[in-house]
Amino acid sequence: MVRNILAELQQFLLESPGCFHAVAALKHRLDAAGFTELRESERWQLTPGQGYYVSRNGSSLLSFRLPKCQAESLHIIASHSDSPSFKLKPDPALWADGVLRLNVEGYGGMIRRSWFDRPLSVAGRVIIDDGGALRERLVYVDRDLLLIPSLAIHLSRDSAEAKTISVQNELLPLLGLTSDAWARVLSDAAQVSADRILGADLFLTCREKPTVWGADGEFLSAPRLDDLACCYASFAGFLDAKPTSDIALHAVFDNEEVGSRSMQGAESDFLAATVRRILLALGMDEEGMRAAIARSFLVSADNAHALHPNYAGKYDLVSRPKMNGGIVLKRQAGQKYTTDAVGEAVFRAICRKANVPVQDYANHSDVPGGSTLGNISNTQLSIRAVDIGLAQLAMHSAYETMGSADATHLARFAEAFYGMPLPKVE
Numbered sequence: 001m002v003r004n005i006l007a008e009l010q011q012f013l014l015e016s017p018g019c020f021h022a023v024a025a026l027k028h029r030l031d032a033a034g035f036t037e038l039r040e041s042e043r044w045q046l047t048p049g050q051g052y053y054v055s056r057n058g059s060s061l062l063s064f065r066l067p068k069c070q071a072e073s074l075h076i077i078a079s080h081s082d083s084p085s086f087k088l089k090p091d092p093a094l095w096a097d098g099v100l101r102l103n104v105e106g107y108g109g110m111i112r113r114s115w116f117d118r119p120l121s122v123a124g125r126v127i128i129d130d131g132g133a134l135r136e137r138l139v140y141v142d143r144d145l146l147l148i149p150s151l152a153i154h155l156s157r158d159s160a161e162a163k164t165i166s167v168q169n170e171l172l173p174l175l176g177l178t179s180d181a182w183a184r185v186l187s188d189a190a191q192v193s194a195d196r197i198l199g200a201d202l203f204l205t206c207r208e209k210p211t212v213w214g215a216d217g218e219f220l221s222a223p224r225l226d227d228l229a230c231c232y233a234s235f236a237g238f239l240d241a242k243p244t245s246d247i248a249l250h251a252v253f254d255n256e257e258v259g260s261r262s263m264q265g266a267e268s269d270f271l272a273a274t275v276r277r278i279l280l281a282l283g284m285d286e287e288g289m290r291a292a293i294a295r296s297f298l299v300s301a302d303n304a305h306a307l308h309p310n311y312a313g314k315y316d317l318v319s320r321p322k323m324n325g326g327i328v329l330k331r332q333a334g335q336k337y338t339t340d341a342v343g344e345a346v347f348r349a350i351c352r353k354a355n356v357p358v359q360d361y362a363n364h365s366d367v368p369g370g371s372t373l374g375n376i377s378n379t380q381l382s383i384r385a386v387d388i389g390l391a392q393l394a395m396h397s398a399y400e401t402m403g404s405a406d407a408t409h410l411a412r413f414a415e416a417f418y419g420m421p422l423p424k425v426e
C-alpha cells in the first residue's frame with residue numbers, strides 16, 4: 001500500500017494526547033484491519049493466519065499476526081506510548097488570589113522550561129461508579145484549557161534562565177478565575193457527576209499542533225514525537241507487511257519515561273507472558289517454545305539525538321545523526337543499548353534489502369546518555385536485539401523536532417522486517 005506516513009503520523013499525534021489515547025488510536029486501526037481483541041483474563045484460542053491484539057492497563061499494547069503454517073520465530077518491534085508530562089495530584093484544584101490552578105507533579109524527565117506559555121489541556125482516564133459497576137472512561141478535554149505563564153522578564157532579571165524551575169511552585173497551570181471550575185470541567189469531560197469518579201490518571205498534555213516547516217518542509221515539530229513517531233511508523237509497516245512463516249509482533253509499552261518498572265512496562269512480564277501464551281496456543285511444547293524464542297529478533301525503537309548545530313560539542317566526534325538521514329542505529333559499550341555486531345548486521349542487512357538509509361549513533365564519551373526499552377525488555381524475554389530510533393532535536397521538550405522524511409524510512413524498514421525471513425548469522 002502506498003501511504004503518506006508523514007500525514008498519517010500527524011493525524012495519529014492529534015488523536016494521541018497521552019498513552020491511553022495512543023493505545024486507543026492503535027486499537028481503532030487494528031479493528032479496521034480485521035484484528036481480534038484478546039483479554040489477558042480469558043483463555044485464548046488462536047487461529048493460524050489471523051491477527052490479534054491484547055492491551056494491559058489500556059496503556060501498553062501487543063498486536064500480532066500469526067503465520068498460516070507452524071511458526072518459526074517472532075519478529076518484534078517495540079516502542080513506548082508515554083511521554084514526559086505532568087500528572088495531576090489528588091484533589092488538584094488550588095484556589096488562591098482569585099485564580100484557579102491545578103496541582104501537578106512531574107512524570108518523567110521533561111525540559112521544564114518548554115512547558116511555559118503553551119496551550120495545554122488534560123488527558124487520561126477515570127474510573128467511574130456506574131450503578132455499582134466500575135467502568136474505565138478515557139478523558140480528554142479537547143480544547144485549549146490550561147496554560148503555565150512565564151514570570152515577566154522585568155520580575156525575573158536575577159536568574160530565571162539559569163535556576164532550576166520548581167514543579168511545586170512554578171509549573172502549576174492556570175485553569176480559570178472561578179473556584180469551582182475544575183469539578184465542572186472534569187465531570188463534563190468524563191460525562192458523569194464528580195462524586196461518581198472513584199479514580200483518575202490524568203496528565204497535562206501539550207496542545208500545540210504538529211507542523212511541517214523549513215525551506216523545503218524538511219522538519220516536523222509536534223508534541224510527543226518521542227516515542228509516538230517510532231510507535232506509529234513501525235505500526236504502519238506492521239500492518240502493511242506480507243505474511244511470512246513467522247509471527248509478526250508489534251509492542252508498545254507504557255512507563256518507559258519513568259524506568260519501565262510497572263505492571264505494563266517493558267520490565268513487566270507482559271511481552272514474555274504473551275509470547276508464551278501465543279506459542280502454547282499454537283500447540284508448541286516447552287522445547288518448541290525455547291527454540292522459537294531463540295530464533296527471534298527484537299527491534300527496540302525509541303528516538304535518538306540528531307546533531308544540534310548550536311551544540312555540536314555535546315556529540316560524539318564521528319557518529320552525529322542527521323535529520324532525514326535515515327534510521328539511527330544506537331550503540332553503547334555498557335549495553336544500555338542492546339546493539340552488538342550480530343544485531344547490527346541483521347538490521348543492516350534488512351535495511352540494505354529494503355533500501356532504507358542507516359546512520360550511527362554513539363554518545364559523547366563523557367556523557368552517560370539515556371536508556372530505553374531493549375535491554376530492560378531483554379531481562380524478561382531474552383532475545384537477539386538491536387536499538388534504533390529516529391533522529392530528533394529537543395528530546396523531552398513539550399514540542400519536539402525531527403526530520404519530516406524519517407518516519408517513512410522506519411515504516412519501510414518495518415514492512416521489510418516483518419515481511420521477510422530473518423537473516424541468519426552462521
Ligand code: CO
Pocket residue numbers: 080226227256302303
Ligand atoms: Co523515548
